[in-house]
Every structure is written in structure tokens, then in C-alpha cells.
Amino acid sequence: MAAHAQYAFPIFTVPEIVSCLVDPAYFNLRVTADDIHKPMPATVQLIYAACLEFFMGLRPEMLEAPKQILLSKLDHPELYTDSVPMMMFHTHVTNLAKIAQVDFFTLQDLTRPDPARTRMILSALVNFAKFKQERQTTVVDEFARESEALRERRERLEMEIRRMREEVEAIRNQRAMDEPEVGKTKNATDALLAELSELKKHQTALAADLDALRKRKAELNERITHTQSLLHNAQQVGHSARSRLVQSPERQKRAISEMGDELGAEKVQEAQYERRTRDLQARIAVMETFEQDILACSALLDQIEVEQGKVDAAARNVAQLKDAIERSTKDTTDLDQLTKQLEHAAERLERTTRQAEDKRAAIVAQMKVLKAEHDVISAERHARNREMEEKRDRNARLDEEIREIQKNAEADTAALAAAWAALEEHVHNYVDQMTSRLNAART
Secondary structure (H helix, E strand, O other): OHHHOOOOOOOOOHHHHHHHHHOOOOOOOOOOHHHHHOOOHHHHHHHHHHHHHHHHOOOHHHHHHHHHHHHHOOOOHHHHOOHHHHHHHHHHHHHHHHHOOOOOOOOHHHHOOOHHHHHHHHHHHHHHHHHHHHHHHHHHHHHHHHHHHHHHHHHHHHHHHHHHHHHHHHHHHHHHHHHHHHHHHHHHHHHHHHHHHHHHHHHHHHHHHHHHHHHHHHHHHHHHHHHHHHHHHHHHHHHHHHHHOOOOHHHHHHHHHHHHHHHHHHHHHHHHHHHHHHHHHHHHHOOOOHHHHHHHHHHHHHHHHHHHHHHHHHHHHHHHHHHHHHHOOOOHHHHHHHHHHHHHHHHHHHHHHHHHHHHHHHHHHHHHHHHHHHHHHHHHHHHHHHHHHHHHHHHHHHHHHHHHHHHHHHHHHHHHHHHHHHHHHHHHHHHHHHHHHHHHHHO
């Protein structure tokens, strides 16, 4: 015993050895303490065969094929029928004993077993079995826990992926639902921009027309001032002519009659102008849309031109009346009436101008309203564009997260497979090592 005290495995008592040998979790043998105290060759061979099966998965029938191969290579195989199986069994048990840190195993331990040596060898094998069972349980439990954790993580990831896919699908559906509305909004915005462009063009044209009317008004005011000056001069000339001319009732009657006819014609023309003005005002009152307002402005411009024509006609009438005054002795009341006619024409021109200014102010106000609506629509369009960009970014992030989760899941699965493969490789290496040692011992 003292010679083998250097080995690291403990020496178990016989009851402890028997307890391990009969334990179903280990060897599941039917042995007693007497089988250890008084070992027999058949008993120890049965125990060692169970050890080979427990540690190496090597059953007795698995040695039959190698035995037949080895016997077939011998010249007289019938001579070695009993010895070859024993030598093969001895080689496998010797290799197992070396792995269990027993390097003193011999053939006599199978054929003539010694109780002390048998107890020492079985102590080493039991210690190795306990170590193997403990490590195997620990490794299996660890892998079971890791497998369960990975399975739970995989289920969580799959649920998360399904949830993300549902969210992505919902976002895509919402995006598909929003696309027609966005298209309509875009078309409406384009239409409003086109309309605003047309309105700006009309505004530019109206501004140009307004400037032209202002210039025309200034010219007409100058002409009215000049006409008034001519009337004043005509009145003075009439007074001086009346003092010099010989009174002729017939001639004055004719002159008065002619002046009355001209005045009637002027009244008829003025009534026509007033009727036309009322018609134009009625048309302007019923215009409701912006385009009709612009057309009404154009009508007002035409009316101003008509009024300008009337002022020109009045100026021509004044010139004619001036000639008539020079030819006759018309009294100053007729000249006052002509002056009033000019004043009325100037007032009508001023009213027309004011109406044009009011229309222009209304057009400018309506354009401001349209511009405000366009700004609101533009803001909504920008908001929708930002929302669409945010949804696109969120979709991209979700896709990236899904890819990352899938990649992590694949990496975890690969790691688990690699660990399992490493364990299998370790087991295969162990079996190969045992087989190589057995083959080495056989040779």
C-alpha cells in the first residue's frame, strides 16, 4: 500500500466501493463485500467489463469483430481463441486504469486478483466514475441552463421580431393609406401655386393699368383746369362782346334754340351714360369670384376710358360753345350750366377712380388671404413631409434592429452549436484516445 500512496486518488472502503458498484447511476452491478475481500477472476472481469462500458461505451460484443479480424490474420487461430479475447480485454482495462491514474495494472489482476490491489484499482475507478459523473452532471446542467436561456431568448426575440414586423406592416399600411392624401395635397398645392402665379401676373397687370389710369387722371385734371381757364376767358369775352353787339331777338332765339337742342342732346347722352354706369355697377355687385372681380376691374377700366371719352366730348362741346358764344350773345347762365356739366363729368371720373381703387384694395386683400392659405397648406405639406421622413427613418431603424436581432440569434445558435460540437469533439477525442491506447497496448 505504501508503495502506491503517491497516487492522488483516495482509497475507498469496501462498503463505499460496493455502494458505487451497485448504484444504478454508476455501474448497476450485483456484487457484495465478499467479492471485494475475496476477489475471483470472473467477478473482477465482470466489474472491469462494466467499467469499460460505463467509461468508454465498450460492450463485450463490440470486441467480437476485432477478435475475428485478429484471429483471421494468425496462422493457427484455434490456438489463440481463448488468449486473444483475454489480451484484448486486458489492453482496454489497462488503458482505462492508466486514465484513472493506475499504472500498475497487470494481467494477474484479471487472472489472479489480489484483494488489496483490487481494492486500490477499484478505488481509482470509483473515484474516476464519481469525477466523471459530477463533471458530466455539471456540464449537462450548465448546457441545459444555457440551452433553456437561449431558447427563452430566442422566443423573446421571435416575439419581438413579430411585433416589429407587425409595426413595420402597420407603418407601411399607414404610409400606403397616406400616399393618396399626400398626392392630393401635393396636387392641390401645385394648383394653388399655379393659381397664385396667375394672380401675381394679374396683379402686375392691374398695377400697370392703375399706374396708367393715374397718369391719365393727372392728364385729365390738367385738361379740366385748362378748360376752366378757357371758360373763364370765354365768359370775359362774352361780356365784352355783349356790350358791343347789336341786340337781335330773332338771332338770339335761334341761338337759344340751338343751345337748347345741344343741351337736350347733352342731357340725353348724360342719361345714357348714367344708365350704362348703373348697368356696370349692377354687374360689379353680382361678381362673386376672384376672376369675375378681375373682369369687373377690366370693365371699370373700360368705363374710365368711356368717361375719359365723355370728358373729351365735353371739352369738345365746350370748344363748340365757346365758338357759339363768340358768334352770339349767350348769357352767362348757359356758361354756368356748361361748367356744371364739366364738374359733373369730373365727379363721375373721380367716382370711377375710387371704385377702381376699392376693387384693387379688395383684390389685394383677397390675394393676402390666398397667400395665407397657401402658407398654411405649405406648412401642412412640410409637416407631412417631415412625418413621412420620420416614418422612413423609423422603418430603416426597425429593419436594422431586426437584422441585428437575427444576426445575434444566429450568432447565439452558432455559439451553442460550436459548444455542442466542441463537447462532441472532446468526447470523440477521449474515445479516440482510449481506442488508440487500447490499440497501442494490443500491438
